Amino acid sequence: MDFDDTPEEAAFRAEALAWLEAHAAPRDLDTTRPSMGGFGDEYVRQCQQWQRTLYDGGWAGITWPKEYGGRGGTGRQAGIFSQEQAKFDVSNGVFAVGIGMVGPTLMAHATDAQKERYLGPMLRGEEIWCQLFSEPGAGSDLAGLSTKAVRDGDEWLVNGQKVWTSGAQHSTFGILMTRTDPDAPKHEGITYFVVDMATPGIDVRPLRQITGVAHFNEVFLTDVRVPNDNVVGEPNGGWRVAVTTMAHERALIGxxxxxxxxxxxxxxxxxxxxxxxxxxxxxxxxxxxxxxxxxxxxxxxxxxxxxxxxxxxxxxxxxxxxxxxxxxxxxxxxxxxxxxxxxxxxxxxxxxxxxxxxxxxxxxxxxxxxxxxxxxxxxxxLGLPREPRVDKDVPFRAIPG
Amino acid sequence: MDFTFDDGQAAVRELAEQIFQGRATVERVKAVEAGEDRFDRELWVDLAKAELLGLCLPEAYGGSGLGLVELCLVLEQQGRVVAPVPVLATVTAAMAVAEFGTDDQQAEWLPRVARGDAVLTSALEPTADPSRLISVPWAHVADRVLVPVGGELHLLDPNGPGVRSERAIATDRSVVSHLTIDGAPTERLPGSSVQWLRDRMLVGQAATQVGVAEAALEMTATYTSNRRQFEKPLSTFQGVALKAGDAYIATEAMRVTMWQAAWRLASGLDAADAVLVAKWWAADGGQRVVHITQHLHGGMGADIDYPVHRYFLWGKQLSDSLGGASPTLARLGRVIAGATA
Known part of the structure; x- marks a missing residue:
């Protein structure tokens, strides 16, 4: 165990700092506006520019494997880089959902074709992602979600409403959790999709927040057609995929x-x-x-x-x-x-x-x-006994609303 | 010892409740908040008509001759609906005029306050530079500001010569003003005491905070009882219920310490420690309550179309106004353990 930088880590830190100094302006706390405030168009543009600069310099996706355009580095290196990057007036915050959560999820669960299509543009900052998980009736109880997807030939027809979706108005793609088998227990009838946010039937409405900005959105889905190729993992196996996303989300926030x-x-x-x-x-x-x-x-x-x-x-x-x-x-x-x-x-x-x-x-x-x-x-x-659950082995449709 | 209110006090509370609940609806508060002055002048007129603005002022000047306890009953009702009106600032300043002002000063200001024709306020936030008074609440609509000069209070016309005023927005979304004073004439309230006014402001803030806390907690109880997750009401989870219980205990502690201080001040008893105990509970307990009520509303707390966030913002503002929890504890320590501590 060693809490300090190893000689290799120290060398990595020095290399990162030198590169950042050559490519970014230092952060001046007295004049810098808070970056967490909303996804304004200008902020999005700056994030995209910076992400591209990172990519071209070989610093995007430090922990991502080289085959997906990453650096193939360690988590510790990613941590060192973000510590050093925090000293500069740059952000790639709009890519947090994509690079921080969706990327690792797709690497673990997606088909080769899906990885090929999505990971590159994600890492280059060309496509922004959002997370269509929470619903008005499904917050802490996420598995209680009721947005419905019904198979129709090579497509699925999606209807429902999502909420608290960060950056939906700027996103190219969303990760979408839907109810596909109401006869299965609630964790077992969920399917995880990639959805193109430009698909007809998707209506994004910003929510004005206590911070004074509209970072979150409500997203209404009405007869949205999603190709079957966009299922991530197995149909009705979406909860397992989502668990990966959520673990990365917690690590990202924490x-x-x-x-x-x-x-x-x-x-x-x-x-x-x-x-x-x-x-x-x-x-x-x-x-x-x-x-x-x-x-x-x-x-x-x-x-x-x-x-x-x-x-x-x-x-x-x-x-x-x-x-x-x-x-x-x-x-x-x-x-x-x-x-x-x-x-x-x-x-x-x-x-x-x-x-x-x-x-x-x-x-x-x-x-x-x-x-x-x-x-x-x-x-x-801690391995404490689980809370008694009334919904565990009950079909979703049999659970009283 | 008697913790109950007399019939007159109960009537004051009922009247205040009726007016605030009836007029300061969520829609109305939202509309006023969108305006430039963020002052509900219609509600102000209604409060004057109901004789609630002159409640604590002498009968000789159009008041009802009651005192701080009755004012606190009104403020608690205001806090329950987070109504944007300067009751606390105006009435406590008018009480100082009634207590220390000359006959002329009283005749000039007290009838106007009672009729709702004048807004008064005071500039009591500590400042390093006496010519620069920061974050003065309601100064943008005030006719006079009570400013500290030495240990005394003076009347200052914020719209008069020698005063430059800049508006700013506070945490609770109210308008405050930074006043820069350069050779402005002021009028002395002879023999007045800044401490006298500060004590009443602190207790009045604590009363408002009790209203904020109890209403926020009621909203939370309703919300968590109606919202179902995991096939049962959220309120049946211990993680929710125990937090709500903690918030209730803090609210009741705020209430009893506030009434103790109000009663001692109204009765002319020494209240140096009681005021600080009330302020500490309002600051520390109040902040804890609104953190809990905000938290238990989940995402709804962050959505400004939903009203609970105003209670969080008011709770924070009242908590840190005129010194937050930590400076209050230090002052209380000096009062109870001696000045050398």
């Missing part, structure tokens, strides 16, 4: 590189608060949490390097991260005093901390709530 401890400390200093014993204690607590997250992240990266996909331990990390985010937002706003209660451009640091405070819900709810993560930890890490 490994979120936001502002670092240095930023918090800099703010505390600029507010003249570092001589206050209570503030010092709160800063020390925050520092401790940052350290825990860093090492939990290394553990997930190391597992990935050894070829193990993220499992229930990504729930530990996501839970730790979302709790940290909530406490950190409250700490930072309290450091700012009266100015901490200002919103938007009027607030210190161009409103970044206020945005963190408001945006904490996308991490605490999205990708499975804190309670769902605790359930996963209880049942799949």
């Amino acid at each position: 490994g979120g590189v936001g502002l670092g401890f240095r930023d918090v400390l800099r703010l505390a200093r600029s507010c003249g608060r570092t001589d206050d014993g209570r503030v010092r204690q709160a800063l020390a607590t925050a520092y401790g949490r940052f350290e825990v997250l860093k090492f939990l992240g290394y553990r997930v990266q190391t597992a990935a390097s050894q070829g193990r996909p993220p499992g229930p331990e990504s729930s530990v990390m996501k839970l730790a991260y979302s709790q940290h985010l909530a406490a950190l937002a409250d700490l930072v706003l309290s450091l700012e005093g009266a100015a901490g209660m200002l919103n938007g451009d009027d607030a210190p640091d161009a409103g970044q901390w206020q945005q963190h405070f408001l945006n904490q819900w996308s991490s605490r709810i999205g990708g499975g709530t804190d309670q769902i993560q605790r359930n996963v930890i209880g049942e799949r890490v």
